[in-house]
Amino acid sequence: MNDSLGHIFIDALLINNFVLCVFLGMCSFLGLSQKFSTAWRMGVSVMFVITVSGVLSYGAHNLLAALHVEYLRIIVYIIIIASTVQLTEMFIKKTSPALFRELGVYLPLITTNCAVLAVPLFQDARGYNLVQSTVFAIAASGGYCLALMLLSLIRERTYLSDVPSLARGTALTLVLAAILSMTFMGFAGMGS
Amino acid sequence: MSDNAVSCHTPAPAAPDNPFLNGLWKQNPVFVQVLGMCPTLAITNSVRNAIAMGLATTFVLTGSNCVISMIRKMVPKQVRIATFIAVIATMVTVVDYLVKAISIPVYKALGAYIPLIVANCIILERAEAYAARKPVVKSTLDGLGMGLGFAFALTCLGTVREVLGAGTFLGFSVFGPNFEPWVLFLLPPGGFISLAIWLLTFATVRERKAKRTLAAAKAQSETTEQVAVHA
Numbered sequence: 001m002n003d004s005l006g007h008i009f010i011d012a013l014l015i016n017n018f019v020l021c022v023f024l025g026m027c028s029f030l031g032l033s034q035k036f037s038t039a040w041r042m043g044v045s046v047m048f049v050i051t052v053s054g055v056l057s058y059g060a061h062n063l064l065a066a067l068h069v070e071y072l073r074i075i076v077y078i079i080i081i082a083s084t085v086q087l088t089e090m091f092i093k094k095t096s097p098a099l100f101r102e103l104g105v106y107l108p109l110i111t112t113n114c115a116v117l118a119v120p121l122f123q124d125a126r127g128y129n130l131v132q133s134t135v136f137a138i139a140a141s142g143g144y145c146l147a148l149m150l151l152s153l154i155r156e157r158t159y160l161s162d163v164p165s166l167a168r169g170t171a172l173t174l175v176l177a178a179i180l181s182m183t184f185m186g187f188a189g190m191g192s
Numbered sequence: 193m194s195d196n197a198v199s200c201h202t203p204a205p206a207a208p209d210n211p212f213l214n215g216l217w218k219q220n221p222v223f224v225q226v227l228g229m230c231p232t233l234a235i236t237n238s239v240r241n242a243i244a245m246g247l248a249t250t251f252v253l254t255g256s257n258c259v260i261s262m263i264r265k266m267v268p269k270q271v272r273i274a275t276f277i278a279v280i281a282t283m284v285t286v287v288d289y290l291v292k293a294i295s296i297p298v299y300k301a302l303g304a305y306i307p308l309i310v311a312n313c314i315i316l317e318r319a320e321a322y323a324a325r326k327p328v329v330k331s332t333l334d335g336l337g338m339g340l341g342f343a344f345a346l347t348c349l350g351t352v353r354e355v356l357g358a359g360t361f362l363g364f365s366v367f368g369p370n371f372e373p374w375v376l377f378l379l380p381p382g383g384f385i386s387l388a389i390w391l392l393t394f395a396t397v398r399e400r401k402a403k404r405t406l407a408a409a410k411a412q413s414e415t416t417e418q419v420a421v422h423a
Contacts, residue, residue: 021380026229027313074288074307075281082274111277114230114311121304166399170226171391178384185379 005135008128012139015190018115019147020181025115029148030173039152041103043145045088047138049110050119053077053084054137057120058130077120078111085111115144150180211322211330215337221314222345223394228314231305232346233383239362242350244298245305246343248291250336252283252309257323257335259283264324276319277310284309314342345390352386353377 018024025046032042060076089107093100100107110116119140123133154176163172221227228249235245259279267275288306292299299306309315318338323331354360357377359367376382 023230023234074285078277078281112311112313114308117311121307166395171388174384174388178381181381
């Protein structure tokens with residue numbers, strides 16, 4: 001496998017998009033894509049959390065490996081993520097109370113977003129070093145942000161269209177996601 | 193953290209008396225509550241993987257519901273979510289090693305999705321909405337019902353995707369050698385499409401049932417009116 005930084009970036013951002021191709025972070029993808037304004041804010045906060053927790057988890061992984069207690073990794077990662085989310089919450093509250101009010105409910109939700117936990121797990125499995133891990137975390141979360149924004153833009157357009165009452169809600173969103181996912185399959189083979 | 197932190201969607205309404213059947217059908221985590229979408233879409237490209245994932249999640253849900261219900265009176269309200277996550281993460285670590293011990297091929301097929309059970313919304317939702325309030329036996333039954341309901345939904349999806357996408361069921365050929373597999377159903381878009389189809393099917397069934405109940409209620413009220421008039 002090609003492990004150059006550019007390849008890792010394109011791969012995580014487009015070819016193996018976290019949401020549309022690997023199915024991570026589905027709950028927030030389906031739940032928070034009603035409005036573009038909330039979607040991009042959520043996307044950016046998730047990007048921040050993933051990048052910070054990804055780098056911290058890389059350190060934690062090395063520490064656990066040095067101590068020979070790898071079986072604790074799931075618990076350690078989830079604690080790192082929960083603390084990062086808490087940190088982000090305090091940071092946003094201090095710097096921009098308006099944004100904090102807007103995001104309010106959604107911020108703590110990031111803890112149960114599986115895309116966040118998946119980044120350190122994938123880093124382990126692929127044996128990335130610190131720089132590769134950072135690039136991977138940024139690209140993967142960027143892919144999440146991109147998919148969330150795209151879906152929210154499409155969903156805003158469907159509000160005025162004539163959809164059978166049965167298909168309104170989740171079913172329609174899933175069909176839209178399927179079409180987006182097919183589009184992203186067009187990136188397969190890029191960079192190889 | 194606020195109460196909203198617990199699940200990705202609004203929690204289910206208060207459960208009626210039978211916690212086991214409730215999870216299996218009435219409040220099915222996938223088809224009714226639309227929770228736990230990541231494994232539902234990612235692991236259902238074959239029936240075998242779907243069943244394995246469903247059983248692993250059932251194990252975690254039952255165990256975490258049981259333990260959380262036992263310790264519910266000892267945990268202070270402020271740190272409950274952190275405590276729940278620690279319990280769930282422990283159960284998941286157990287499952288991680290259990291699956292590895294039982295079958296290496298299944299372990300490889302499920303890959304990162306076993307550790308990711310920690311982040312499955314259903315488990316934290318049931319912990320917060322049910323196990324943190326109800327006695328041990330009921331909570332365990334609820335976990336078992338919800339888990340099996342999840343496994344049932346995964347198997348439904350896995351069946352559609354494997355039969356259409358590979359022409360096989362559990363590895364046995366269904367349509368014979370001349371079948372041209374509909375590969376799209378094994379790829380990511382197929383996951384979205386088949387889940388959409390299942391949701392539509394269940395929505396149709398529910399709407400028909402609601403219409404029938406409505407018609408029955410109408411007929412009932414008409415007869416009582418007639419009786420009243422005659423009297």
